């Protein structure tokens with residue numbers, strides 16, 4: 001990936017006035033709120049953001065985020081790798097009044113003292129793009145609930161409480 005050096009923080013209104021473009025990649029490791037939802041914190045996000053001012057005088061950033069994250073599959077409880085592709089269309093606003101008059105195809109991004117931390121903005125956008133429930137796409141994985149039920153059924157049928165050491169040696173024998 002061809003990358004320029006990405007700033008840790010940037011001044012969105014200045015970048016918009018200059019029509020700047022940010023392109024590169026940052027690691028997801030430092031994004032605490034995002035990695036809370038993940039089963040692995042390795043990886044990076046590809047970032048491409050074009051800043052500008054549209055005909056209405058709106059200071060915007062449009063672009064795309066691309067990454068692969070690892071979450072826990074809610075069917076089998078094993079890790080699943082999911083591609084995340086997120087389109088970004090943000091308007092930088094410094095007050096509530098501006099946020100109310102936005103075009104519907106933009107999301108408002110509140111800017112406090114004219115400096116935005118790039119990793120925070122990217123993290124916010126990725127959290128919105130996460131699936132509500134992570135699942136293996138091919139649906140070939142074994143549901144953990146069914147597995148537990150099957151095990152429970154089998155122990156019901158035997159009517160006797162299995163000796164844990166017998167179960168262990170049986171399991172050892174299967175290896």
Ligand SMILES: [Zn+2]
Pocket residue numbers: 073074075076077078080135136141142
């Ligand atoms: Zn699964």
